[in-house]
Structures are given as structure tokens and as C-alpha cells.
Amino acid sequence: MSPPNHIVQAFVNLGDYLTEFCENRNTKDHPAHASLEEAVQKAGHQNGWFTEDNVLHCLHHWGQLLQASKIDSWLGSYSIDSSKTPKIIGVVMAGNIPLVGFHDFISVLLSGNSVQAKLSSNDTVLLPFLSNYLIGVEPRLKERINFVEGRFGHFDAVIATGSNNTSRYFEHYFGKKPNIIRKNRNAVAVLSGEESSEELIALGEDIFRYYGLGCRNVSKIFVPQNYNFDVLFTALFNYKDIVNQNKYANNYDYNKAVYLMSAFKILDNGFIVLKEDSGFASPIASLFYEYYDSKDSIKQHLQSKKEDIQCVVSKGFITNEISFGETQKPRLHDYADGVDTLGFLISL
Structure with a gap:
């Protein structure tokens, strides 16, 4: 029926x-x-x-x-x-x-x-x-x-x-x-270092859409050792105008100041701050990153933290991955937290 x-x-x-x-x-x-x-x-x-x-x-x-x-x-x-x-x-x-x-x-x-x-x-x-x-x-x-x-x-x-x-x-x-x-849940991205500029530009959509406030926004990236962040920053430069939004700019200035005063090592391009951090929920205008040694190790880590993760952006890395640029375009059967809402409602 x-x-x-x-x-x-x-x-x-x-x-x-x-x-x-x-x-x-x-x-x-x-x-x-x-x-x-x-x-x-x-x-x-x-x-x-x-x-x-x-x-x-x-x-x-x-x-x-x-x-x-x-x-x-x-x-x-x-x-x-x-x-x-x-x-x-x-x-x-x-x-x-x-x-x-x-x-x-x-x-x-x-x-x-x-x-x-x-x-x-x-x-x-x-x-x-x-x-x-x-x-x-x-x-x-x-x-x-x-x-x-x-x-x-x-x-x-x-x-x-x-x-x-x-x-x-x-x-x-x-x-x-x-x-x-x-x-709370957040989206993460796993990068290999072999992404095209188009894929990294699309990743910017996952990071910046809705100013990063959604649970499907990428708030953390996992990168291989010796990852070249210049390539990522070049792609993200397409989103530089986001800092013209006052509320976003205020958060950018505040979080950058906190990191600097705390003597954290950061990467900064003028509109988003990258900070090495084991957490998942980065503040507005910030993006956490973490290095990984092997695909197997990061897969095990993501599995152990699955309760904190809404979705994973990657290319050919895991099943049920989200393509670059698609996190804020969920389908009708893409349920929050992986819980079948409709099935729950029908069962009542």
C-alpha cells in the first residue's frame, strides 16, 4: 500500500x-x-x-x-x-x-x-x-x-x-x-592528494555552503603525510568572497585570534583557517585536518568514530561515500544519522 x-x-x-x-x-x-x-x-x-x-x-x-x-x-x-x-x-x-x-x-x-x-x-x-x-x-x-x-x-x-x-x-x-x-554529527573528507582541481573546488561547496553550519558540511579533512595544502588553497580561493558576509567574517577573525593567542600552528588563506586537530566539529570559518598513514588505518579510524560522522566525502575510498560537492544535495532516502525515519514512522 x-x-x-x-x-x-x-x-x-x-x-x-x-x-x-x-x-x-x-x-x-x-x-x-x-x-x-x-x-x-x-x-x-x-x-x-x-x-x-x-x-x-x-x-x-x-x-x-x-x-x-x-x-x-x-x-x-x-x-x-x-x-x-x-x-x-x-x-x-x-x-x-x-x-x-x-x-x-x-x-x-x-x-x-x-x-x-x-x-x-x-x-x-x-x-x-x-x-x-x-x-x-x-x-x-x-x-x-x-x-x-x-x-x-x-x-x-x-x-x-x-x-x-x-x-x-x-x-x-x-x-x-x-x-x-x-x-551532533559532522561530515568529513578523505583526500588522497590526487584530486583534480575541479574536485577540490567542488569540495569547497561541501565546506562553505550554509557557512559550514550543517551536519552534512565537511568540517574536517584527512590527508596523507606530506600533503600539499597549496593545491587545496588554490581551489578554495574560488570561495574567497564568503568573508564579505559580516557574521562569517566576525567568526573568522575571532577563531583565528584564539588560535594565534593559544600558539596553535595554523594555515590561513584570509577567509578560512586550517588547524591540525583530532576533533570533528571545527568552528565556523575553520577546517580541521588530520594526517593518515594508510588507507586501512583511516578506514578503521572512521569506523571507530562512526557515531560522530554524518557522511564521508571521497573518491573510490569506501562504499556509501559522497562525491565531491554533493553533501548538501541529499536524496530522499539519505536519512540523517543513517536512521530510517520513514521506517520508524510506519512501524508505530
């Missing part, structure tokens, strides 16, 4: 709308475009990290994902009983990048359940706008979508995304209910 066609079609219509908006926003004057344009600008005013370029990147990606063929392919692996009474799923959303909780949102609705969403104070504009569009297309969704500001009302299960610190609170409040509780 599968979700009712009218629910799927509502998301397909949304995908068409987002794609048409992003591809034609500067070529035609349309009332529907004007309202989404206003939401884009309002989201940027609310959260300085949500620049127009980053919000449009997010909207265009979702427009490409919400196609009938891709949704059908995704759902085809599951048996969804649309006759079941909907469960109420509480979803606590992060606000680090635009629409970061949208995949949970659509998973709840397409699984036949109802969503009770608690938005991050950093991202309260875009999802309600898209929800209103969906309800306009398919009014029956109105009773299945609810946004809350305080505590959840009655709920049957919860999906909560936060930090390692907030996850302890989530465990306390939601631990007795079926749940998915997400903690």
Missing part, C-alpha cells in the same frame, strides 16, 4: 512551484512568486545566516526532490497502510540551516501520520509558508499539520534534533515514547 495519491500530489505540486520560482524568479512577475519572495527575504532578516543564495539553494534542491518519480521510488520500498488512524508525531526542529527539519515533516505526512512541529526560533518563516501552500493545494492536510510554541500536547512519538547537550534533555522528556533523538 502507499499514501493517498492526493497527499503525494500535493508535494509534487509544491516541488513544481519551488522549481518554477527558483528558475524564473527574475523573469516574470507573479503573485505567487511575490509571496514566496517575501518569505525568502523575511527568513534572511530573522536569521543572518539564511542569505538569499543559501535559501534559494535549499528551495531549488527540494524542488528537484519533490518530483513524482523520485517520491514514488522512495516510497516504493515501504508498505504504508493509509487506512490506519494517524499517530501524532512531535518533531523538534533545529535551525542551523534553512528547512533543516523538512525531511522529517514530509516523512511524517507521507507515512500517514500527523505532525506536531516545534520550530527553532532561528527558522520560523519557511516551513509555515510551505505548509500553507500544501494546505492550499490539499485542504485535508490542515488537520494533519500543527505548529506549537510551548510544550507539545498529546503525542505518540517524537523526532528531536539538537546537540549532544540538548539530547540529554530530549532523552529525559521523550525517553518513554518511541523516539529518534539526534546529536
Whole structure:
């Protein structure tokens, strides 16, 4: 079985709308475009990290994902009983990048359940706008979508995304209910030293998109001994204008100053600082690096740290690797933390 066609079609219509908006926003004057344009600008005013370029990147990606063929392919692996009474799923959303909780949102609705969403104070504009569009297309969704500001009302299960610190609170409040509780994770890249300039330029997209704030952003690279960082810096120079964003520039100046005062050895190109560090979560405008001796040793290390890693960017290194430049283009079946969200929801 599968979700009712009218629910799927509502998301397909949304995908068409987002794609048409992003591809034609500067070529035609349309009332529907004007309202989404206003939401884009309002989201940027609310959260300085949500620049127009980053919000449009997010909207265009979702427009490409919400196609009938891709949704059908995704759902085809599951048996969804649309006759079941909907469960109420509480979803606590992060606000680090635009629409970061949208995949949970659509998973709840397409699984036949109802969503009770608690938005991050950093991202309260875009999802309600898209929800209103969906309800306009398919009014029956109105009773299945609810946004809350305080505590959840009655709920049957919860999906909560936060930090390692907030996850302890989530465990306390939601631990007795079926749940998915997400903690900090980061993406890493494993370089061989044989990457082309095009591949390293694409890696810059993985590093700098959303200013590095997403869990799929590359925050650390593993490099062989005697790696030539000049080649990497030459490729990353394509992203030099990022330092013109005030919030990013302030973080760059601050983190660089902290490293220098602490007498850490760093590599610096004027808009990002590279620091040798065993950690995974580098601060904004910083990129950690670590040397490795052999492919086998780094594979074992990544396996031992799998709970800290969202995805791995490399070329011909491991199975399930992400190609350079693709971390912020996840597919519908690319689940956060590798936990099958849709399978969890269907099983309730």
C-alpha cells in the first residue's frame, strides 16, 4: 500500500512551484512568486545566516526532490497502510540551516501520520509558508499539520534534533515514547592528494555552503603525510568572497585570534583557517585536518568514530561515500544519522 495519491500530489505540486520560482524568479512577475519572495527575504532578516543564495539553494534542491518519480521510488520500498488512524508525531526542529527539519515533516505526512512541529526560533518563516501552500493545494492536510510554541500536547512519538547537550534533555522528556533523538554529527573528507582541481573546488561547496553550519558540511579533512595544502588553497580561493558576509567574517577573525593567542600552528588563506586537530566539529570559518598513514588505518579510524560522522566525502575510498560537492544535495532516502525515519514512522 502507499499514501493517498492526493497527499503525494500535493508535494509534487509544491516541488513544481519551488522549481518554477527558483528558475524564473527574475523573469516574470507573479503573485505567487511575490509571496514566496517575501518569505525568502523575511527568513534572511530573522536569521543572518539564511542569505538569499543559501535559501534559494535549499528551495531549488527540494524542488528537484519533490518530483513524482523520485517520491514514488522512495516510497516504493515501504508498505504504508493509509487506512490506519494517524499517530501524532512531535518533531523538534533545529535551525542551523534553512528547512533543516523538512525531511522529517514530509516523512511524517507521507507515512500517514500527523505532525506536531516545534520550530527553532532561528527558522520560523519557511516551513509555515510551505505548509500553507500544501494546505492550499490539499485542504485535508490542515488537520494533519500543527505548529506549537510551548510544550507539545498529546503525542505518540517524537523526532528531536539538537546537540549532544540538548539530547540529554530530549532523552529525559521523550525517553518513554518511541523516539529518534539526534546529536551532533559532522561530515568529513578523505583526500588522497590526487584530486583534480575541479574536485577540490567542488569540495569547497561541501565546506562553505550554509557557512559550514550543517551536519552534512565537511568540517574536517584527512590527508596523507606530506600533503600539499597549496593545491587545496588554490581551489578554495574560488570561495574567497564568503568573508564579505559580516557574521562569517566576525567568526573568522575571532577563531583565528584564539588560535594565534593559544600558539596553535595554523594555515590561513584570509577567509578560512586550517588547524591540525583530532576533533570533528571545527568552528565556523575553520577546517580541521588530520594526517593518515594508510588507507586501512583511516578506514578503521572512521569506523571507530562512526557515531560522530554524518557522511564521508571521497573518491573510490569506501562504499556509501559522497562525491565531491554533493553533501548538501541529499536524496530522499539519505536519512540523517543513517536512521530510517520513514521506517520508524510506519512501524508505530
